[in-house]
Amino acid sequence: MSSDYEYSDDDGDYYDDEEMIDGTQDDLSGASEDDMDMDVYGGDDFKVTPKGKRKSYEVDYDSLSQSAVEKLVKEDVDYICSICGVDESVASLLLRHMKWNKERLVEKYMDNPTSLLVAAGVTAPEPTTTSAQSRTRSIDGSASRRSTRGATRILALGGSKTKSPTTSPPLSHYTPRSFKPKSDEPFVCPICFDDSSDLRTLALDCEHTFCSGCWNAYLVSKIRDEGEHSVKCMAEGCALVCPDPFIRTVLVPAPGAPIGDPTQEEDNRKAWSHFQELLVRHYVASNKRLKFCPYPGCTNTVSCPSAADKSSLTTIVPTVSCGARGIGGQMTQSQSQSGWGLTGKEHKFCFGCHIESDHRPVVCSVARMWLKKCRDDSETANWIKSNTKECSQCQSTIEKNGGCNHMTCKKCKHEFCWVCMGPWSEHGTAWYSCNRYDEKAGVDARDAQSRSRASLERYLHYYNRWANHEQSAKLSLDLYAKTEKKMEDMQITSSLTWIEVQFMKKAVEEVERCRMTLKWTYSMAYYLAKGNEKDLFEDNQRDLEKAVEDLSELLEGPIEPENIPMLRQKVTDKTVYVQKRNEIVLEDTAKGFLEGRWKWNASVEGFDEPERTEY
Amino acid sequence: MDARLRRVNKEITDCKNDKSSNIRIELVGDSPFHLKGSFPGPQETPYEGGNFDVDIVIPDSYPFQPVKMKFITKVYHPNISSASGAICLDILKDAWSPVLTLKSTMISLQSLLCSPEPNDPQDAEVAKHYMTSKASFEETARYWTEIYAGGPGSKAGKGVSIGVRDEVAIAGLDPQHVTRFESLGFPRGQVIDVLRRLNYRGANVPKITDDRIVEELLKA
Numbered sequence: 001m002s003s004d005y006e007y008s009d010d011d012g013d014y015y016d017d018e019e020m021i022d023g024t025q026d027d028l029s030g031a032s033e034d035d036m037d038m039d040v041y042g043g044d045d046f047k048v049t050p051k052g053k054r055k056s057y058e059v060d061y062d063s064l065s066q067s068a069v070e071k072l073v074k075e076d077v078d079y080i081c082s083i084c085g086v087d088e089s090v091a092s093l094l095l096r097h098m099k100w101n102k103e104r105l106v107e108k109y110m111d112n113p114t115s116l117l118v119a120a121g122v123t124a125p126e127p128t129t130t131s132a133q134s135r136t137r138s139i140d141g142s143a144s145r146r147s148t149r150g151a152t153r154i155l156a157l158g159g160s161k162t163k164s165p166t167t168s169p170p171l172s173h174y175t176p177r178s179f180k181p182k183s184d185e186p187f188v189c190p191i192c193f194d195d196s197s198d199l200r201t202l203a204l205d206c207e208h209t210f211c212s213g214c215w216n217a218y219l220v221s222k223i224r225d226e227g228e229h230s231v232k233c234m235a236e237g238c239a240l241v242c243p244d245p246f247i248r249t250v251l252v253p254a255p256g257a258p259i260g261d262p263t264q265e266e267d268n269r270k271a272w273s274h275f276q277e278l279l280v281r282h283y284v285a286s287n288k289r290l291k292f293c294p295y296p297g298c299t300n301t302v303s304c305p306s307a308a309d310k311s312s313l314t315t316i317v318p319t320v321s322c323g324a325r326g327i328g329g330q331m332t333q334s335q336s337q338s339g340w341g342l343t344g345k346e347h348k349f350c351f352g353c354h355i356e357s358d359h360r361p362v363v364c365s366v367a368r369m370w371l372k373k374c375r376d377d378s379e380t381a382n383w384i385k386s387n388t389k390e391c392s393q394c395q396s397t398i399e400k401n402g403g404c405n406h407m408t409c410k411k412c413k414h415e416f417c418w419v420c421m422g423p424w425s426e427h428g429t430a431w432y433s434c435n436r437y438d439e440k441a442g443v444d445a446r447d448a449q450s451r452s453r454a455s456l457e458r459y460l461h462y463y464n465r466w467a468n469h470e471q472s473a474k475l476s477l478d479l480y481a482k483t484e485k486k487m488e489d490m491q492i493t494s495s496l497t498w499i500e501v502q503f504m505k506k507a508v509e510e511v512e513r514c515r516m517t518l519k520w521t522y523s524m525a526y527y528l529a530k531g532n533e534k535d536l537f538e539d540n541q542r543d544l545e546k547a548v549e550d551l552s553e554l555l556e557g558p559i560e561p562e563n564i565p566m567l568r569q570k571v572t573d574k575t576v577y578v579q580k581r582n583e584i585v586l587e588d589t590a591k592g593f594l595e596g597r598w599k600w601n602a603s604v605e606g607f608d609e610p611e612r613t614e615y
Numbered sequence: 616m617d618a619r620l621r622r623v624n625k626e627i628t629d630c631k632n633d634k635s636s637n638i639r640i641e642l643v644g645d646s647p648f649h650l651k652g653s654f655p656g657p658q659e660t661p662y663e664g665g666n667f668d669v670d671i672v673i674p675d676s677y678p679f680q681p682v683k684m685k686f687i688t689k690v691y692h693p694n695i696s697s698a699s700g701a702i703c704l705d706i707l708k709d710a711w712s713p714v715l716t717l718k719s720t721m722i723s724l725q726s727l728l729c730s731p732e733p734n735d736p737q738d739a740e741v742a743k744h745y746m747t748s749k750a751s752f753e754e755t756a757r758y759w760t761e762i763y764a765g766g767p768g769s770k771a772g773k774g775v776s777i778g779v780r781d782e783v784a785i786a787g788l789d790p791q792h793v794t795r796f797e798s799l800g801f802p803r804g805q806v807i808d809v810l811r812r813l814n815y816r817g818a819n820v821p822k823i824t825d826d827r828i829v830e831e832l833l834k835a
Contacts, residue, residue, distance in 0.1 A: 191678055191713045192618040193625050208714075213618070214679075218713055221679040236712035 055583070057360055057590035059316055061304040061351070063323035069280050069290075069301050076102060076283075084109050089243035094120050096230055096279075099286040121232060121241030124206050189214055191234065202250065204242060208235035215250050216264075220271045229278040247275060293322035294354070295347045300324050307351040314606040315593045317360045318351035358516055361589030362524040365605040370523035374463065391416070400471065406553055418468070462526040469519035472552075476512045479555070483508045486559055493561040496568075503568055507555055507575045514548045514582045521585060529599040529610055533592070540588060544581040551578050619677055623647050626717045638721045640671070648673040651687070652721050656764065661756035662690070662728045665764025669724065670700075671717065681711035682720060691752075691759035691787070693733040693742035702727070703737035740811060744787050748817025755787030786811045792820070801832050809835060 054060065064072070073092075080091035083106055097120035098105040108116045117123045188195040189211035203209040210218075214234070219242070222228045231247070233240040251272040253260070277299070284290040284301050288308040293300045300322035307318035324347050348357040353364040355371060362370075391398055393414035398407065400418055407418045416423050487501040521541045528534040551574040559567065592598050600610050624647060630640045643649045650671040656662030668687040674680050684707060686700035694703045706715060706723055736742030745752040758781070783790045786807045792815060796806045809831045813823055 192622055194618070194621075210713075214713065217618075217676075218679045221676050225676070225680070234713045236706070236714045237710075238712075 055587060055590075056594065057317065057586040059304060059306050059318045059320065059351070061302050061306075061318070061320040063321070064290075064301040064303055066277070066280055066299040066301070069284060070276075073279065073283050076100060080105060084113070089245050090117075090122050092244055092279075093122050093230070093241055096282060097121070100283055101286075118239070121230065121239050122243075124238070124240055202246075204233050204240045204246065206233055206235065206238050206240045208233050208238055210234055212250065216268065219247055219250055220267055223271045223275045223278065224267075227278060229275065229282050244279075248272065251275075291320075291351055293324065293347050294349050295322070295324070298322060298324055298347055300347070302349075302351065304351045310352075311606065313352040313364050315363075315596075317363055317590070317593075319348060319358045319360055320351050321349070322347045359520050360517065361586050362520045363593060363606075365607075366524060366527055366600075367520065369602070369604065370466075370526065373459075374466075400468075406549075459526065462522045466519050466522040469515045469522070473512055473515045473519065476508070476515075479508055479511075483555065489559065490564060493559075494564045496564065500568075503572050503575065504555065507551060507571050510575050510578050510582075511548055511552050511555065514544060514578055517582055517585055518545055518548065521589075524589070524598075527600050527602055527604065529601040531599065533597055533599065537589070537592075540581075540585045544578070544585050547574065547578045547581045550574060619673070619675075620647065622678060623673055623717075629716075630718050633718070636718065636722065638718055638725075640717055640721075648677075650717070652684075652717065654721055654725050656760060657725055657729045660729055661753045662692075662760050662764070665760035667724075667728075667764055669721065678713040678715075681707050681715075682717065683707075684720065684724070689759060689763040690728070691741060691756040692728060693731045693736045693738060693745050694727060695737055697738050697741055701737060703732075703735065740814070743814040744816055747814055747819045751787060751816050755784065758784045758787075782807055787816065789816070796828060796832065799829070799832075805832060805835050 076095055077088055077091045079102060080086065080095060081088055084091065084094070086094070094105055094109070094116065095102070097116075098108070105116075114123075118125045186195055186197065187199060187201060187209070189199065189201070191210055191214040194211055194213070200212040201209045202212050202215050218234055219231060222231045231242045232238065233242070251268040253265070253268075280301075281292070284292055289305045290301050290303050293302060302320045302322050304318050304320055306312060307316065312318075325345065350357075350359060350364060353368060355364070355367050359367040391409040391412065391414055393416075394409060394412040398409065400407070406415065408415050414423075483504050487498075487504050490496055490501045490504075491498060518541065521537070521544075525534065525538060525541065528537060551571070554567065554571050554574060589598075600607060603609050627640055627642075627647065627650070630636075630638055638652065638654050640650050640652045643651050650673070652669040652671050654667055654669075656665040656667060666688070667690065670685050670687050672683040674683060685702055686695055689697065689700070691697060695701070702724065704723065704727055706712070706720065731742075731745060733742040733745045741752075744755065762785070782803070783793050788807060788810050792810060793803065793806050796810070797803050809828060813819075813828065813831065815823055815828070
């Protein structure tokens with residue numbers, strides 16, 4: 001579902017119960033319909049950021065469809081056309097050569113248009129004297145050789161000035177004339193040696209002529225197998241790049257052309273669309289403000305200027321969404337309504353890193369450090385250890401398969417808290433001390449051995465809680481299904497309508513969202529240096545966790561028909577409260593990053609070195 | 616007929632008909648897509664007089680993708696792996712053009728032997744040797760040509776008459792240096808290995824202390 005922040009903002013305040021009944025459905029369907037409209041049909045630049053005031057933990061971003069990016073590309077091309085007075089295909093080649101840096105392009109073009117045109121493969125260089133020099137060694141002139149320079153060659157393509165002095169001057173080692181079709185001799189394609197009289201021949205401006213079949217196979221192989229968007233002429237050493245219209249002529253048959261081999265046509269069609277995608281990808285990859293949606297099959301792009309600079313990643317967590325939903329972004333409104341599980345998930349991702357869909361409130365570098373730590377082999381054993389637990393009374397091994405932390409042992413009926421393993425009776429309503437690791441307990445650990453054990457335990461403490469929330473979030477699909485069932489039951493057993501039971505769904509979504517936040521707060525707390533700031537952070541974390549567990553328990557519990565109105569009231573209240581607590585955690589953490597308030601106990605990329613502190 | 620097959624057949628025929636280039640290409644088995652090429656070492660180089668065999672595999676997408684070539688004959692050259700025969704040449708990779716043929720590629724290999732590119736090596740040790748002392752490098756390359764490629768020094772062809780192959784010469788080292796460290800009680804093979812790795816040749820000799828070498832020898 002779309003972000004709740006979105007419409008809660010419109011209302012100006014959080015829901016009270018009244019609004020839940022009257023307003024929610026309108027908002028729900030209204031907001032999601034708007035979203036879907038934009039997702040599916042929107043080709044223009046549009047905003048999916050929440051309307052109204054931006055929260056401190058949110059960033060400004062735009063979502064762009066492939067056609068929208070193509071439009072941006074077109075704008076750049078048109079700009080270059082008008083400034084440099086070249087045609088579209090030339091402008092496109094120049095831009096690709098200059099990695100879409102318009103300013104540098106214009107500068108270079110004004111400086112020396114010929115050399116830029118040559119470097120970009122638009123025109124062939126003037127024949128130099130080198131071609132006239134006799135090459136004593138080579139036998140037929142084709143024996144140019146220079147050893148490969150691997151990756152550096154790519155650089156050489158980009159910044160043409162870095163040509164190694166040892167390389168022979170380009171184009172010195174072929175004789176254009178030998179490829180020119182001579183009118184008195186029948187044409188033989190120098191590649192496939194086909195000499196049929198009805199051969200269709202093609203050539204770039206360099207006049208290296210080959211048959212259309214070879215051009216076709218060559219272009220398809222370059223585009224499909226090598227993902228190349230700047231395909232050079234087939235002649236050896238010729239640096240001319242095929243302009244887009246040329247590629248189009250070869251791959252896309254002109255209307256009314258004889259129907260060829262259907263598999264060949266299909267390959268060509270795919271290659272042509274892949275080529276266009278490659279251009280868009282190159283444009284996006286060259287532009288720091290843009291990023292591709294990483295979800296499989298999705299072709300959207302997100303523009304997030306505020307996160308373009310790496311240094312900004314220490315102060316913001318640029319969580320963005322491309323606007324599409326589901327696999328390939330093809331979900332329609334009805335589909336996303338019927339199965340609100342993982343399939344209809346929003347394409348949320350972090351603009352700053354590749355980690356997880358949403359790692360707020362913690363910044364990329366800390367999240368990355370944490371995940372690396374968790375992945376380390378040394379922690380594998382701990383991980384196994386932390387996925388199952390023993391009942392503190394009968395020692396049966398227990399695996400948690402539901403969201404709530406209130407556990408009841410199947411065997412001995414012992415009730416305990418999954419997090420701290422203490423008896424649940426001590427938890428119930430009293431002070432909930434489960435989210436904090438009592439670091440004072442480790443004070444007595446004087447010798448190095450026990451200190452290392454304490455640090456391991458410290459890690460395990462945070463890791464257990466982190467993994468616990470991750471596990472719960474993974475089980476959310478189950479919870480969705482269960483809740484859906486309950487909602488149906490409720491409609492049957494009570495007089496509530498479909499609209500009126502939506503509070504359950506909303507609560508489940510909120511719990512899932514908050515668990516994500518909670519999960520990452522533990523990775524943050526692990527690295528936070530001891531002090532008042534950390535205490536405040538953990539206080540907020542504790543409040544949120546307590547609220548989430550309470551709500552979670554309400555949702556998991558059985559439903560008695562007579563209690564439904566009360567349950568509804570409770571769940572609704574709790575949902576609003578949880579939402580508020582979540583906002584507080586996110587807001588406060590984000591502000592802390594902006595103010596540089598957080599201090600770490602380890603060295604974190606982009607931050608100052610921490611002062612030496614004991615954990 | 617399949618364009619690739621037509622092209623390869625024509626290339627093989629062309630090569631057979633062209634006696635002037637000294638390039639030979641023959642089939643390895645029944646398939647025309649796995650071939651063996653050979654050419655004489657270029658004149659006025661350490662490879663002169665040798666005969667070099669090259670393994671040629673023609674990929675499915677030939678000629679739009681480059682042929683796969685590697686030396687079967689062992690070659691001492693900065694851009695050719697002395698162990699595997701792998702070749703570092705741009706036209707076999709990203710500078711390939713469909714216009715190039717098996718013959719022209721073989722000619723390129725021949726001319727690669729003429730002018731090594733030690734700044735862009737395939738075999739770093741050989742390249743280092745080349746950079747420190749070209750004369751010593753050429754001597755070793757000549758020796759390799761002799762024993763592996765049937766070069767002029769070998770009396771009755773393929774190096775058979777040379778009873779024991781001189782390991783020191785293969786590694787391109789000074790026999791005196793090897794003997795000196797051998798006399799300290801280290802096995803000969805190990806001494807050769809370490810000295811080769813440290814590039815203990817020509818102008819490098821005064822730069823590397825004996826202590827350093829002994830240290831390396833003890834490590835091994």
